[in-house]
Amino acid sequence: MPEINLRQMKKDQSGTISAIKVGGELGLRMREMGLVAGTRITIQGRAPLNDPVALRVMGGILTLRNNEADHITVFVEDKV
């Protein structure tokens, strides 16, 4: 499973978060919404201007800006 940045993930691609390298409020906000290492995510889609991105996480949908997604690395699954 290759490890890439969340920003590079494509629509409908899934993967498992490997690390979130940010502290402070942003880090906290991400974590309390369920974005922690080991969580499985799927890219739901992107906004018309390609930013922000919508993710499916733990049965809900979260949105993140691209520059916020930069802090997250993901082990992506090969598309079946």
Next chain:
Amino acid sequence: MRRPPAVMVAVVVHRQHVPLKNKQKRDNQPMTQTIHMALAGNPNAGKTTLFNTLTGSRQHVGNYPGITVDYKEGFFTHKNQEINLTDLPGTYSLTAYSVEEVVTRDYLVNEKPQVVINIIDASNLERNLYLTTQFLELGCPLVIALNMIDVAKDRGIAINPEKLAVLLGVPVAPIIARSGKGTDILIDQAVGQSGQQWQPRDISYGEDLDAAIMDMIALITEEKFLTGIYPPRFTAIKYLEHDDQMLKKGQQENSLTADILEEKVTQVSDHLLKTMDAYPEAIIADHRYGFIKSILRQGVQTQNFDTDRLYTSDKIDKVLTNRLLGPVFMCLVLFGLYQLTFSWSEIPVSWLESFFGWLGSQAETLLPDGPVKSMLISGVIHGMGGVLGFVPLIMFMFLGIAILEDSGYLARVAFMMDRIFRIFGLHGSSVMPFIISGGIAGGCAVPGVMATRTLRSPKERLATILTVPFMNCGAKVPVIALLIGAFFSENKAMYMFLFTLISWVVALLAAKFLRLTVLKGPATPFVMELPPYRFPTLQGLAIHTWERTWQYIKKAGTVILGISILLWAMMSYPELSAARKADFEQQRQLISVAVSPAILAESSSKSDAVSEEALTLRQKISLINRQESEQALRHSLAGKVGLTLEPISTLAGFEWRTNIALVGGFAAKEVIISTLGTAYSMGDVKADASDSLGQRLTTDPNWNKVVAVSALIFIMFYAPCFVTVVCIAKEAGHWGWSLFSISFNTIFAFLLATAVYQIGIRIG
């Protein structure tokens, strides 16, 4: 569909001050007394729905509500037991980053409710339990309301509530908040848990952190550091999470101990960064989720379907947030909202207008002449009419917004628009306030400012609050239409569009300016939840719309009434001296006696078909009346204000009568037209009904195209109306921001108008 046997007694909305000042001791109360319960949970978990089901009232679903500073309280009776339920704001955690979290935490530790009902979305169990772990650490008596078990079931998620209850050590009641199913048992359990001792639960955070926490607890217990408020372990963990509010409280309590604790946190952080490349707060979060996962894996939750399955909501999103169709649909929805608001409200608005017209004419004929009559007509009836005439429009607007909000579409609008708004230092959620305030021309800044409550970040919210009044609201549109109609009649539509565009550009640039200066700071994270689409309930929409409309009527009604009476007084007093009045009367007498009694009688008749002599007499008398009115206006307090401002205002091309209208416009922008009308007809509007205000302005030597543009710019951007100012103070939480808004906008508008005028007259 069974309603719970809950009897609503009353619902009280409290205004909460942060931090809470009035500590109430509720310990040691016998069981026969009212039980105090608090309702807490994630936004969109169905908290408000449960609150409404239990207390019988309906306010609002979603993470909007009026809970930036307010919280709701309801009373109901359950099996002869009186229960008082507080609806706390929706939060994802108990770390004091947002107002909602501060309010929730302060309420819990200060008010010490006898039991907390933690509502959890069963279809999103793992994330919802994150907040639960923090309640466990705080130790408050807890009951879990496992909501939307039906939705979870549809999604193939099977949950074993008994097992969850055993593993968490707290009662769990599966419920469906919408129908009230299961709430009976929930309240039974909550009553059973109420009044128990607070018992903090320990969650392990790994070797390094656990050791540090033990050290810190030892110190905290020894020094009795904040132990009156928080359990020692809770304090230690919040220190490790760099919780600002906790750090501040600590410094106030005992700065020596606080310093040692902070030093300890720095040591641990450095160590963890070196050895594990992770922040302590990240490790804490990881362990909390680890704790949750370990519970769920022990047979609490089983997934029957593929997790990648698309649900109805996701399918709708495929279209509505599609990169091509999404924006098109959004434009249609927003345009539709306007169509609905303006076309549907047209008829009731005209009813109200004719009602107030009728009221005015009744007063005109029934009341004896004098100051009381003048005040009732010009002050009370016109003033109230101006505000109440808007009510149907505001109501439809609120209804439209409630539908968009309750259905979950508003969050999608924020998602799609965020990229554009971020350029100007705003947030995707700023879109709606801008549109409500008049982004498509017509709207109102009052509900616009109130709609900023959807913004969770204080700086973006403040920047939005301060710039939405720049939009062309429904009260400014008639003024703009009048001036464009008078001076640019050849290209009306184009100019109207141009000025709407200018308002957007200026508002966004002003927001950018504020975010670079007084509201400097990094963009707030856009980590936001897109709630699943839901059908709003009719009853919910109705109550919700009415609640907000009533707020508007109450606030606007009282304030505008006062202001319009004040304005009337300012334009009427002080009156001309008796000698001057007598002088005008004498002039009229002189003209009247110069003609034959027959013509005099003819001219004072109501008929339009009169002889030429009678007409000349009428005109002469009307001229004298006008002169008297102008003198009276000049002599009045408002006139003096206008004249005093004239030396400055001429820089932008405004003479004293325009000044009066602009000062009046501060009360309400609607007042500008009526005041201009009064000022430029020199009193008697009806005498000159044949030539409209627009025509009068075009022929007035003090007005021309350049002045018109300058006035348009000034009117669009100067101080928000008084009601908006009051609203800004309430929403921003400080009168300082209202004063800032008044002065910043006025200075800014004046500079812009001056620039337009000065450049305009030079290039002709």
